[in-house]
Amino acid sequence: MELSRIGLGTYLGAATEQFDEKYISAVREYHALGGNAFDTAANYRGGRSELALGRVFRSLPRESFFVSTKAGYLPMGDGATPESPRVWFQRVLSGPGILGPDEVVDGCHAMTPRYLAHQAGVSLAALGVARLDVLHLHNPEHQLPALGREAFRTAIQSAFGACEELVARGLVGAYGCATWNGFRVSPGAEDHLSLEELLEDAETVAGPGHHFRWIQLPLSLAMPQAFNKATQRFGGRLLTPLEAAAAAGLKVQVSASLMQARMLPSLPADPDAVLAGCATPAQAALQFASSCPGVTTALCGMSDPAHVRENLAVLALPRASAAELRALVG
Numbered sequence: 001m002e003l004s005r006i007g008l009g010t011y012l013g014a015a016t017e018q019f020d021e022k023y024i025s026a027v028r029e030y031h032a033l034g035g036n037a038f039d040t041a042a043n044y045r046g047g048r049s050e051l052a053l054g055r056v057f058r059s060l061p062r063e064s065f066f067v068s069t070k071a072g073y074l075p076m077g078d079g080a081t082p083e084s085p086r087v088w089f090q091r092v093l094s095g096p097g098i099l100g101p102d103e104v105v106d107g108c109h110a111m112t113p114r115y116l117a118h119q120a121g122v123s124l125a126a127l128g129v130a131r132l133d134v135l136h137l138h139n140p141e142h143q144l145p146a147l148g149r150e151a152f153r154t155a156i157q158s159a160f161g162a163c164e165e166l167v168a169r170g171l172v173g174a175y176g177c178a179t180w181n182g183f184r185v186s187p188g189a190e191d192h193l194s195l196e197e198l199l200e201d202a203e204t205v206a207g208p209g210h211h212f213r214w215i216q217l218p219l220s221l222a223m224p225q226a227f228n229k230a231t232q233r234f235g236g237r238l239l240t241p242l243e244a245a246a247a248a249g250l251k252v253q254v255s256a257s258l259m260q261a262r263m264l265p266s267l268p269a270d271p272d273a274v275l276a277g278c279a280t281p282a283q284a285a286l287q288f289a290s291s292c293p294g295v296t297t298a299l300c301g302m303s304d305p306a307h308v309r310e311n312l313a314v315l316a317l318p319r320a321s322a323a324e325l326r327a328l329v330g
Contacts, residue, residue: 038065071135160206
């Protein structure tokens with residue numbers, strides 16, 4: 001499947017029925033306009049984002065959409081029952097022996113094999129699909145300061161082993177790492193993730209035929225590091241994250257393309273002066289993120305059909321050239 005270069009994200013919004021309905025309307029509009037790339041996570045809106053997507057997916061041909069989700073941060077609820085996080089954790093995870101309190105890092109994050117397998121099952125049920133196209137480890141760098149690098153690599157290999165098992169069972173098509181800081185910070189940073197090391201870990205677990213195929217990281221006019229900052233030592237060279245991913249043959253989702261709309265007021269009044277053909281600041285921002293070489297899909301949170309129509313107008317534009325992009329961010 002060729003993915004839309006603008007994908008629909010589901011991070012923002014209150015965990016309410018009202019916002020569920022907003023997302024459902026936006027998802028239907030996006031799909032009707034030809035969009036096919038959806039991104040979510042088990043903890044988004046307390047689990048309600050996956051459930052809202054599932055209400056639409058059940059009426060769509062499975063071959064007409066691609067969905068990635070994430071596991072790592074504890075949802076602390078199921079999006080359906082009004083219970084406290086403590087009661088939920090005991091009932092769903094601790095009591096059945098899926099995840100103990102001592103396996104939770106920093107009070108909020110886990111990626112043990114039992115937990116990942118359980119969470120994949122929850123996501124499959126919520127989304128109403130038989131297979132997740134991509135299962136990301138959600139910000140695995142969150143565990144680096146607590147574990148240290150040696151123990152972290154052991155934990156990552158264990159998590160990758162669980163993901164490979166899910167692939168073997170036909171429940172997941174591929175897996176990856178969805179990050180915030182990990183790939184875009186400098187190698188000396190405490191929470192830096194080495195793409196080269198992650199690929200070595202995947203090969204240690206499953207050989208050269210491993211299914212670690214995707215990464216996700218922020219990219220916007222306000223956070224351009226994935227495009228213009230060499231943070232990855234790969235093959236003896238220092239490359240940008242996008243260059244390293246391309247060299248490794250990985251596909252890339254980029255997030256925070258609009259910085260939750262916070263960056264839009266700072267853009268010039270004439271978006272066409274930023275990038276040709278753009279009629280609004282949001283279009284200029286999405287044209288930048290989706291045009292960067294190596295980007296498969298630029299994700300944008302959309303819970304309003306009007307915003308969907310505005311944003312997907314970018315699909316009619318040719319990608320901006322690398323020279324145009326560098327003129328904006330260096």
